[in-house]
Amino acid sequence: MNRTETGRHVNAIARNAAPHGTHGRLGPLWTFFFRYGPPRWSRYVLDHWTGQRLVIAVPYLWLGIFFLIPFLIVLKISFAEVDPGGRPPYKPVFDWLQLNEGVLKDGALQIRLAIHSYVYLITEPLYWSSMLFSLKVAAVSTVLALGVGYPMAYAIARSNPTARNLLLMLVILPFWTSFLLRVYAWVGLLKADGVINNVLLAIGVIHEPLTMMKTDFALYIGIVYSYLPFMILPLYSNLEKHDNTLIEAASDLGAGPIRAFMRVTLPLSMPGIVAGSLLVFIPAVGEYVIPELLGRSDQLMIATQLYHEFFSDRDWPNASAVAIAMLLLLVVPIMIFQHFQNRELQAARK
Amino acid sequence: MSGGGKTDGKFSKTMLALGLVFLYLPIITLIVFSFNDSRSVTVWASATTKWYGKLLEDEQILTAAWLSVRIGALSATFAAMLGTLAGLVLARFGPFRGRALLQGLTTAPLVMPEIITGLSMLLLFVSIEQLLHWLFGWQFDRGMLTIIIAHITFTMAYVTVIVQSRLAGFDDSLEEAALDLGARPAKVFFRITVPLILPAILSGWLLAFTLSWDDVVVTTFVTGPGSSTLPLVIFSRVRLGVSPVVNALATIMVVIVACGVILSAIFMRRQEQRRKREEQMAASG
Numbered sequence: 001m002n003r004t005e006t007g008r009h010v011n012a013i014a015r016n017a018a019p020h021g022t023h024g025r026l027g028p029l030w031t032f033f034f035r036y037g038p039p040r041w042s043r044y045v046l047d048h049w050t051g052q053r054l055v056i057a058v059p060y061l062w063l064g065i066f067f068l069i070p071f072l073i074v075l076k077i078s079f080a081e082v083d084p085g086g087r088p089p090y091k092p093v094f095d096w097l098q099l100n101e102g103v104l105k106d107g108a109l110q111i112r113l114a115i116h117s118y119v120y121l122i123t124e125p126l127y128w129s130s131m132l133f134s135l136k137v138a139a140v141s142t143v144l145a146l147g148v149g150y151p152m153a154y155a156i157a158r159s160n161p162t163a164r165n166l167l168l169m170l171v172i173l174p175f176w177t178s179f180l181l182r183v184y185a186w187v188g189l190l191k192a193d194g195v196i197n198n199v200l201l202a203i204g205v206i207h208e209p210l211t212m213m214k215t216d217f218a219l220y221i222g223i224v225y226s227y228l229p230f231m232i233l234p235l236y237s238n239l240e241k242h243d244n245t246l247i248e249a250a251s252d253l254g255a256g257p258i259r260a261f262m263r264v265t266l267p268l269s270m271p272g273i274v275a276g277s278l279l280v281f282i283p284a285v286g287e288y289v290i291p292e293l294l295g296r297s298d299q300l301m302i303a304t305q306l307y308h309e310f311f312s313d314r315d316w317p318n319a320s321a322v323a324i325a326m327l328l329l330l331v332v333p334i335m336i337f338q339h340f341q342n343r344e345l346q347a348a349r350k
Numbered sequence: 351m352s353g354g355g356k357t358d359g360k361f362s363k364t365m366l367a368l369g370l371v372f373l374y375l376p377i378i379t380l381i382v383f384s385f386n387d388s389r390s391v392t393v394w395a396s397a398t399t400k401w402y403g404k405l406l407e408d409e410q411i412l413t414a415a416w417l418s419v420r421i422g423a424l425s426a427t428f429a430a431m432l433g434t435l436a437g438l439v440l441a442r443f444g445p446f447r448g449r450a451l452l453q454g455l456t457t458a459p460l461v462m463p464e465i466i467t468g469l470s471m472l473l474l475f476v477s478i479e480q481l482l483h484w485l486f487g488w489q490f491d492r493g494m495l496t497i498i499i500a501h502i503t504f505t506m507a508y509v510t511v512i513v514q515s516r517l518a519g520f521d522d523s524l525e526e527a528a529l530d531l532g533a534r535p536a537k538v539f540f541r542i543t544v545p546l547i548l549p550a551i552l553s554g555w556l557l558a559f560t561l562s563w564d565d566v567v568v569t570t571f572v573t574g575p576g577s578s579t580l581p582l583v584i585f586s587r588v589r590l591g592v593s594p595v596v597n598a599l600a601t602i603m604v605v606i607v608a609c610g611v612i613l614s615a616i617f618m619r620r621q622e623q624r625r626k627r628e629e630q631m632a633a634s635g
Binding site for chain 2 (some may be wrong): 062067169193278
């Protein structure tokens with residue numbers, strides 16, 4: 001049942017059901033009531049109309065209250081002034097002005113917008129450097145994950161169906177185990193007296209332990225390791241759909257395997273590459289746990305900066321401003337991701 | 351796919367093997383050193399199971415694990431219900447006003463950095479607290495309830511995507527047939543749609559549980575005094591350094607997950623085979 005049809009039906013009911021003599025001022029009100037109120041008299045409307053609205057309303061309300069409104073609050077608080085002793089530690093942005101000393105009177109709504117959180121954000125080089133560092137880490141990790149993930153997805157897509165299911169399961173399985181514990185596992189491997197150093201020392205490749213913990217190297221490993229399944233799965237689901245005859249045609253026409261790959265497979269797998277890369281890049285920019293356990297302590301990523309701002313300095317307005325800046329940074333990649341996500345779903349429908 | 355040359359086939363197969371080693375090596379060392387009779391989790395002494403004994407005596411971890419199980423189960427259940435509704439609405443209700451916004455709201459949490467979600471949820475809860483205090487003079491502490499609400503919100507997106515893409519894979523002829531035969535939409539939903547997408551709902555539930563069970567960042571923000579979930583306890587411990595008790599815990603979790611994944615794979619395979627058989631019978635009969 002489509003919407004306009006239902007709407008017409010309801011309007012017809014509303015017209016017929018409106019008691020005589022209610023034209024004039026009550027007329028629009030009746031229409032309004034019949035359009036939005038509970039139309040109990042018609043089972044048809046009850047089934048197709050209210051129910052449908054109600055079903056739409058439930059997830060809408062939940063996400064509106066707990067996902068959309070919080071961002072407006074973050075935006076509001078990013079314009080607040082810090083109040084170090086206060087609970088919560090910021091001064092209200094919207095305030096009722098109290099006129100006349102001592103006499104409480106409802107006055108005008110006062111709005112105080114303090115932009116110094118943003119000024120601080122722009123003038124303090126610390127934020128610029130952690131922003132740029134986050135972008136760099138995310139970009140390098142994405143390229144590394146693509147370099148490792150693409151051949152893996154390709155090999156899985158080319159294997160026979162039985163092996164394929166097993167391999168896919170092997171790729172997905174670590175994803176189901178605790179992310180935190182898998183990052184922790186790398187601490188044991190990379191430490192100065194860790195497994196890798198011990199093995200290398202024992203076989204005599206090195207004579208002094210390598211410093212790997214708390215370096216960018218460890219950070220890249222941690223991020224690539226944690227997000228690799230997110231890269232492989234979209235790539236696999238793209239590569240699996242490829243029509244093999246295209247490659248055969250290319251090689252019949254004299255293209256070598258590398259050329260056929262570059263000219264046929266790679267362009268066709270672009271949607272998978274974009275989806276996988278964004279699934280790695282976006283969360284990597286805002287990563288907190290991995291740099292905290294494996295990364296350097298002299299160069300912070302932006303999420304760590306936000307965390308310190310919030311928990312150590314208790315500067316909530318500034319932390320909110322950092323969050324807004326991060327959102328602005330990520331809004332374009334997130335939009336691209338949603339665009340591709342929607343296209344995939346549209347394609348699945350056909 | 352089987353085209354292409356021999357060389358790139360070899361290259362990608364080698365990369366696959368190396369990639370799998372990369373994925374599993376850390377997990378295997380984690381397991382091996384949980385049986386190591388030394389405080390150092392990196393130098394092998396001799397085999398022991400004493401860390402498992404220590405784990406069972408560790409009140410803090412056990413309390414936190416029980417809290418995490420309850421939070422995970424409750425939030426996954428609500429997330430599965432809300433996510434199924436959202437997936438149904440997006441896949442089946444056609445183009446209604448505000449559909450694009452709902453689609454955006456359901457996919458945004460998938461890629462939203464956790465630190466932003468956590469901060470914004472906390473600020474929401476603080477505002478609600480202020481409002482309730484101002485209106486009714488109520489006081490309440492953040493804790494299990496706020497954690498559950500936050501977890502429902504960021505995990506329902508995953509359920510939505512799974513359910514929506516599952517529904518998009520079916521055409522709605524079965525549902526329409528039931529409607530034509532006079533079934534009410536609610537009945538159609540529970541008798542036709544839900545059984546069809548049950549595997550999707552179940553895997554959505556499991557995913558939501560796993561994400562809730564594993565979450566550090568959002569929980570750090572929205573938790574209150576006395577509500578330390580398991581990931582918070584683990585995180586505060588591994589920040590101080592490696593600990594064999596954590597290795598023992600990790601081993602138990604890996605074993606449970608591996609069993610779960612293998613069992614569900616077998617189950618799904620059976621389902622698939624049965625469906626195929628039935629299809630063949632229907633075609634021949």
